[in-house]
Amino acid sequence: MRGVPRQAAWLVKSEPYKYGYADLVRDGLTAWDGVRNYEARNNLRAMKKGDLLLFYHSNEGKAVVGFATVAREAYPDPTSDEDWSVVDVAPLAPLVRPVTLATIKATPALAGMSMLRRSRLSVVDVAWPEVEVIARLSGTRLPGARRAR
DNA sequence: GCCAACGTTGGC
């Protein structure tokens, strides 16, 4: 049993018809650009290489659909002249069963998730116990054990 | 520094 948090976890949102999890799998790596909200940017900057990402489809699907990871820590957003940041994101594994927003709301262990409290923020932190609950609900093994912090 | 107007996000 490995119950100890190994890394931080974050949830990132994307509208699947703009850039879905399948696009990330196809690309193998992508710069998570276009974030134009200070709090979301600060979350990007707090990410460490190897942190776990929950990939969430907003609007359409409204579900966590896959695991991903931070492949490169924050650097300046090449799509902006201003002080915005990106990280590079790589896919790990799709969820066997997506975990929908409805399920998240209906699950007491997930009632405190940042994504519910800050529903419009596109990059939010996720507590490790919440990650484990989502992995369990999705029938998906957490991808590769990572280094302890 | 306040606050109203406005724009964006995202659920429904």
Add this chain to the structure above:
DNA sequence: GCCAACGTTGGC
């Protein structure tokens, strides 16, 4: 398509 939440902008 509507609307609530909420961050940002700009006038004062």
